[in-house]
Amino acid sequence: xxxxxxxxxxxxxxxxxxxxxxxxxxxxxxxxxxxxxxxxxxxxxxxxxxxxxxxxxxxxxxxxxxxxxxxxxxxxxxxxxxxxxxxxxxxxxxxxxxxxxxxxxxxxxxxxxxxxxxxxxxxxxxxxxxxxxxxxxxxxxxxxxxxxxxxxx
Numbered sequence: 001x002x003x004x005x006x007x008x009x010x011x012x013x014x015x016x017x018x019x020x021x022x023x024x025x026x027x028x029x030x031x032x033x034x035x036x037x038x039x040x041x042x043x044x045x046x047x048x049x050x051x052x053x054x055x056x057x058x059x060x061x062x063x064x065x066x067x068x069x070x071x072x073x074x075x076x077x078x079x080x081x082x083x084x085x086x087x088x089x090x091x092x093x094x095x096x097x098x099x100x101x102x103x104x105x106x107x108x109x110x111x112x113x114x115x116x117x118x119x120x121x122x123x124x125x126x127x128x129x130x131x132x133x134x135x136x137x138x139x140x141x142x143x144x145x146x147x148x149x150x151x152x153x
Contacts, residue, residue, distance in 0.1 A: 012058065013044065016077040018099075019068060020146070027066075028058040029076075044078055048129040048141055070128065074099065076141040091118050092153040095132065098146045104153065105132035105140065118152045 010030040017025040032042035048055065054067040074097065088108040095103050107121050107130060115121070121130060122144065129141040 011041065014060075014079065015044070015057075016079075017057065017068070018074040018077075020072050020074055020099075022072075025057065025068075026060040028060070030056055030058075044076065044139070045127075045129055045131050045141055048073075048076065049127045070143075071145065074143055074146045075103075076129070078139045078141070079137075089116065090133075091116075091121065093118050093132075093150055094153060095142060095150050096148045097142075098148055103132065103140065103142070105134045107131065108133050118150060122147070122150055 010032055012028040013031050014026075014028050017027065019025050029044060029047060031044065031047060048070060053069055053071070055070050055073070057066050057068050058064075059066055089111040090106045090108045092106050093104065097103065107118070111120075115124075124130075128145070129143055132140045132142050134140060
């Protein structure tokens with residue numbers, strides 16, 4: 001009972017990862033029930049953009065826990081993310097990835113007036129992953145290191 005006092009409450013969220021060179025990985029990540037940065041639960045992009053180099057994945061196929069180096073994660077897909085805010089700004093774009101895939105979607109958020117361009121989001125310091133929202137209610141967390149080029153639509 002005493003050791004539970006030191007546990008950080010987390011929720012398991014199903015995801016699909018695209019890992020270099022392994023390929024597609026089905027599993028779950030662990031999200032804090034309370035974010036360190038705002039009221040409410042931690043977002044997957046907050047988890048991936050932490051300075052820590054490794055991410056814990058509970059593999060579905062092997063029923064085991066693995067620690068993936070975030071630098072090897074090309075993208076992480078989340079199904080049915082939390083509701084989006086209708087007041088968010090949006091930038092429609094296409095990303096051409098090193099694996100040859102061309103992925104389109106939108107980058108959303110409350111953008112400061114001086115940071116409204118796609119260029120600003122791609123060059124935001126400290127963030128290795130950027131969220132790309134899809135029409136089918138998925139969010140792809142894209143590793144900027146694997147983007148060859150991006151263009152606004």
